[in-house]
Amino acid sequence: MALMTRELRASYAFVERNFNLSKRYWGWEVAFLVYSVAGALAVVLIGRDQDNARLILTLLVGATFWNYLSVVFSIIAEQISWERWEGTLEYTMMAPVRRVSQLFGSTVFAILWGLLHTTVVLTVLIFFFGIDLSRADFLTAGVLMLIGSLSIIGIGMMAATLPLIWVERGDQMVFVLQSLLLLFSGVYYSVSVLPEAMQVVSAFSPATYILDGVRLGLIDGVPIGQIALSHVVPLIVMAIVFIPLGAWVFGRAEAYAKRTGKLKRVG
Amino acid sequence: MTVTLERQGKSTAEDIAGGQATEPTVAPDGHASGAAYPSTVPALHIEHLTKRFVVGGRRKRKTVVAVNDVSLSIPRGEIYGVLGANGSGKSTLIRLVSTLLSVDEGKVEVFGHDIVREEMAVKRLINRVSVDAAFFKKLSPAENLMYAARLYGVDARFARTEMVRILGRLGISASRINRPLEQMSRGMQQKVSIARAFLTSPVLLLLDEPTTGLDPRSKLEVQAFVEEIRDQHDATIVLTTHDLEEAERLCSRIGLLNDGRLVAEGTGAELKAGVPNGRDGGDGPSTMHDVFMAYTGRSLDDDHEEKPADDDNE
Numbered sequence: 395m396a397l398m399t400r401e402l403r404a405s406y407a408f409v410e411r412n413f414n415l416s417k418r419y420w421g422w423e424v425a426f427l428v429y430s431v432a433g434a435l436a437v438v439l440i441g442r443d444q445d446n447a448r449l450i451l452t453l454l455v456g457a458t459f460w461n462y463l464s465v466v467f468s469i470i471a472e473q474i475s476w477e478r479w480e481g482t483l484e485y486t487m488m489a490p491v492r493r494v495s496q497l498f499g500s501t502v503f504a505i506l507w508g509l510l511h512t513t514v515v516l517t518v519l520i521f522f523f524g525i526d527l528s529r530a531d532f533l534t535a536g537v538l539m540l541i542g543s544l545s546i547i548g549i550g551m552m553a554a555t556l557p558l559i560w561v562e563r564g565d566q567m568v569f570v571l572q573s574l575l576l577l578f579s580g581v582y583y584s585v586s587v588l589p590e591a592m593q594v595v596s597a598f599s600p601a602t603y604i605l606d607g608v609r610l611g612l613i614d615g616v617p618i619g620q621i622a623l624s625h626v627v628p629l630i631v632m633a634i635v636f637i638p639l640g641a642w643v644f645g646r647a648e649a650y651a652k653r654t655g656k657l658k659r660v661g
Numbered sequence: 662m663t664v665t666l667e668r669q670g671k672s673t674a675e676d677i678a679g680g681q682a683t684e685p686t687v688a689p690d691g692h693a694s695g696a697a698y699p700s701t702v703p704a705l706h707i708e709h710l711t712k713r714f715v716v717g718g719r720r721k722r723k724t725v726v727a728v729n730d731v732s733l734s735i736p737r738g739e740i741y742g743v744l745g746a747n748g749s750g751k752s753t754l755i756r757l758v759s760t761l762l763s764v765d766e767g768k769v770e771v772f773g774h775d776i777v778r779e780e781m782a783v784k785r786l787i788n789r790v791s792v793d794a795a796f797f798k799k800l801s802p803a804e805n806l807m808y809a810a811r812l813y814g815v816d817a818r819f820a821r822t823e824m825v826r827i828l829g830r831l832g833i834s835a836s837r838i839n840r841p842l843e844q845m846s847r848g849m850q851q852k853v854s855i856a857r858a859f860l861t862s863p864v865l866l867l868l869d870e871p872t873t874g875l876d877p878r879s880k881l882e883v884q885a886f887v888e889e890i891r892d893q894h895d896a897t898i899v900l901t902t903h904d905l906e907e908a909e910r911l912c913s914r915i916g917l918l919n920d921g922r923l924v925a926e927g928t929g930a931e932l933k934a935g936v937p938n939g940r941d942g943g944d945g946p947s948t949m950h951d952v953f954m955a956y957t958g959r960s961l962d963d964d965h966e967e968k969p970a971d972d973d974n975e
Contacts (some may be wrong), residue, residue, distance in 0.1 A: 403811050407808050407812050410811070411797070411804070415800065418800060481793060481796070482797060484756075485789075485791075486812070487761060488759045488761050488784060490784035491812055492781070652761065652763040655714055655753075655756075657761050658756070
């Protein structure tokens with residue numbers, strides 16, 4: 395019990411620290427939020443230009459929920475780069491904290507920050523376009539976001555090891571990985587329009603199931619039970635595979651960094 | 662020529678093995694304590710420690726032995742100085758003890774805990790101050806210290822009170838602890854760094870060139886604080902420096918590192934006595950500079966440092 399309390403306190407350290415950092419970098423946070431809102435508006439306006447209500451909703455879900463997924467993914471995947479840049483990586487890595495507690499703290503913050511960010515974006519979009527969501531099944535959207543976040547976290551943990559192994563190129567690799575998730579997951583279109591080979595890849599992206607499922611729930615009002623097998627089960631399987639895999643990969647990468655002295659370098 | 666010294670409190674492998682299963686004692690405020698360990702167990706015991714790095718690009722890749730077969734034992738309560746030029750292996754040695762680098766060969770024990778097999782137990786007993794004050798510079802001292810307190814399991818209320826007291830002792834007033842660290846001078850930042858380490862009450866404090874780059878006044882304040890820790894608290898300190906006077910002033914014993922090897926060890930007086938002639942071969946008393954020249958064959962100004970291989974450049 396004492397051990398769990400100590401580890402929870404340690405996890406909270408990462409949540410509190412990240413909120414403090416967001417507060418101190420508030421100018422950048424506002425800038426990113428404005429960029430996200432403007433970007434989402436610009437994308438969804440394509441639907442209005444086409445005078446297509448369904449397209450508006452499709453783009454709105456894509457813009458909003460991709461915003462959420464990318465915020466969560468970025469915060470988790472960039473935690474190593476961030477600390478390396480600040481020069482605190484060694485301090486954090488030598489603290490008596492289990493890596494799982496560290497990753498848990500970063501994840502909690504990522505989800506809370508992602509939800510806050512996305513709520514603002516979604517609110518602006520709903521008011522701007524006067525969206526009618528009276529048919530929407532919010533439970534479907536909520537469940538998919540919750541379960542989907544877990545698998546995204548697993549991928550984020552694996553991505554976080556890239557800057558641990560490749561000090562400079564790691565960041566670039568994370569950026570490329572995020573771009574590929576955007577391309578393969580049908581953020582603004584159905585994955586059925588992708589070439590067949592790309593569709594095979596998209597089946598392994600949790601974002602594919604999250605975005606498609608959220609669209610079904612919010613636009614068509616499909617209850618969660620109807621898409622449990624097609625959307626929820628793949629996400630649960632991915633979470634079960636990706637999170638332990640992410641933790642294992644992180645551990646291996648840390649061991650490699652300690653062997654080669656790569657924790658030392660600062661950005 | 663190497664000065665061989667009697668090591669106070671040196672324990673046998675059997676003595677140490679007795680403490681291996683022990684978890685560090687944790688006080689109600691969350692602080693670890695070394696009180697649970699027999700006085701015969703050294704605070705730090707290193708046997709034949711070796712660490713190699715691969716340096717250079719793909720075409721000019723070579724292996725450098727950063728720490729080469731180093732053995733030493735530091736009893737509880739001592740300030741042990743590690744003296745050497747840049748690139749001599751001082752920081753690598755500290756990083757190995759800090760669990761930031763993996764051990765290639767040899768053994769390191771902190772209060773009898775093996776740093777490989779009992780990494781978490783060791784981490785609870787140590788803290789480190791590095792040459793570059795590693796902080797979130799946008800955060801205030803209070804925010805940085807609270808982060809450290811939570812990581813080390815120190816009670817938050819205790820930490821809030823204690824950080825004001827420790828920072829005050831180091832000349833940083835309560836009115837400054839909520840301003841971003843980036844607004845503070847390098848000297849002030851280093852003092853906050855020492856306060857952060859001290860807040861977690863480590864029983865083994867690793868100070869890696871804590872006064873390098875500080876102005877003379879800040880340097881003296883930091884040195885005085887280290888002396889205060891030595892005199893008033895149950896802490897063992899390993900201090901790396903290339904400041905000969907600082908090593909002589911603060912350290913009970915000094916080890917000289919040269920090219921990763923421990924080439925001499927002893928008190929300042931013992932080391933100087935081991936060098937027969939004074940500066941420039943004259944008749945005057947030997948100085949630490951003479952000692953350094955005698956054992957390393959170079960001046961402290963002949964600094965060099967090699968970087969580990971960078972896979973990014975492949």
